[in-house]
Amino acid sequence: MVPAPRPTYSVIAKAAGVSEATVSRVLNGDESVHPDRAKRVQDAVDKLGYRKNRVASALASGRSGLIAVVIDDDLSVFSDPFWGTVTSGVSRILSENGIHTVLMVSPVGSIDGGVAHYLKSGEVDGAIFFVLHSDALVNNLKKSGLPMVIAGTPHSSLDIPFVDTDNFGGAYAGTKHLINQGCKKIACITGDIGTTAAKQRLDGYLQAFRETGGIPAKGLICEGDYSLESGMHHARMLLETHPDVDGIFASNDLMAAGAVTVLQDLGRLVPEDVKVVGFDDALIAQTTRPALTTIRQDVVALGEAAGSLMIAQLNGEDVKPIITPTELIIRASA
Amino acid sequence: MVPAPRPTYSVIAKAAGVSEATVSRVLNGDESVHPDRAKRVQDAVDKLGYRKNRVASALASGRSGLIAVVIDDDLSVFSDPFWGTVTSGVSRILSENGIHTVLMVSPVGSIDGGVAHYLKSGEVDGAIFFVLHSDALVNNLKKSGLPMVIAGTPHSSLDIPFVDTDNFGGAYAGTKHLINQGCKKIACITGDIGTTAAKQRLDGYLQAFRETGGIPAKGLICEGDYSLESGMHHARMLLETHPDVDGIFASNDLMAAGAVTVLQDLGRLVPEDVKVVGFDDALIAQTTRPALTTIRQDVVALGEAAGSLMIAQLNGEDVKPIITPTELIIRASA
């Protein structure tokens, strides 16, 4: 049960016949060390199975090798596989660069809660935020000089690098598809309009609609909240206020699935009577009957983009926002 | 952009008129400090907005305040909301105890890959594993004395504390329900049989079946892999080999949903002709039509159990495995 005693610089230095400073240089890739001595150090490291103590390294260098991924617990965000997948993309990219991911799941609302506390404590070299409703914390943290990346488009222009899916373009393409399929009366069920993603998707819908020369009739735009229930609720409302609705663009697949269920329960055929397009290409898009036509976003790529933006920042490079493309996936519902 | 200079013990000590040792004692809750001096320290801390540098603390004390959550990337586990939710439960419990969660998403197969390396490097005080196919890494790490918790039942008896859902009991209850509903010929679509959860669920099914006095006919037990496709595939096979099948217990909701879809496509009514029970009570159980009767597991509780088992270990307490209960949720499919 006694943990194996780990060797330190002093034993490596002794074994290689060099100073600890030289050991440090070799292990940190300093090119200036003479190849012969570098090799001696490397041999000693290999032979002794040496592993650098990152805590000590962090204290001495001021760099922890840790990046925080901050997820707002308010939204029980983790029960949606979306953010889990993003996180996994982030984690992979970072670990390829020798950096570990610290996960923080907690309410991010306040600008001086535990999260802010921790992020300012110097234990992490940077933070990636899954921002949804509020920029307050991020904005406040900017002063601290902590490198940050936002996953999702921030509400205000924060001058902080972010990554996001092309929400506007995706929604535009989805709505356009409905138009091309001959739909005349196309409704939109939005996501939680407090999020920028929902706003952008609504804008994409509006843009496509506008190009037909009209504007959406009152009641055709329904404010949902990304939940299955809201999809069902608004489909029900739509059939009352606009019985002749023949197309629905829903801001995510879950609401689209809810809408399809209600439409069928109320005697409408999908896609014959009403065509439905979702967003995400979540698993549910494939299991719903009819399977959903939807806008696919590359969630892993989004996470990887966030990770690479962070790496670039740590390397002092200039960074600009990354918008990942979407793709129209045509299935049976439209 | 200049990070605010953070105060250290020396400035707190000076402000409070005590030694650094006393500051340390107060901040670590040492009761032996005289209340008056403790208060002076606390006042200085509050006034200066002091936050302890955890890296320095970790180096000096040998405790990092970090727990690793290790997720096997092989299984693209994160695209399943299940593990994300478990992680979120773990993270919440740990942070309540002042411990942060380091997320490691990477292939865990090898016992000397990057993960093992990191875990042995002393940067974390413990590790929670989401173990599925192999115990090798965990088993190897046991020698190092690192406190560990396994989420899921390990394959071999490892003498390492674990948490798991009552897979056996849940599957038993689900199958029993089918029997009670009058099903005579009940099939089982298993999960990936390389996982202990799938085995235990199969055992639960077998136990309930056995109590009816018979044994499953050949072909009634289908080896799936938790995927939608395998649910569809095996439902198709079942209708060929056992056209009179009238009940299906699937090891998760995804396969159950796939089975329902195929049954309907091939002209069977659910639940009139064939009753179907799933497992998990995932979102899809509610969106499938008919909605799935299923076995709910409390995923957040599972994560919290894992977190609390880790905390208990760190406190030197004796720990034993925790099995969280399941619940039969009756909907329309059975």
Add this chain to the structure above:
DNA sequence: CTGAAAGCGCTTACAG
């Protein structure tokens, strides 16, 4: 290209 030495900010026997 290399080493001696100071230092990162805490913790913890030890002595009192």
Add this chain to the structure above:
DNA sequence: CTGAAAGCGCTTACAG
């Protein structure tokens, strides 16, 4: 109950 001092294991000017 308290302080002086050594130490955790690295990194990094500095001088050569």
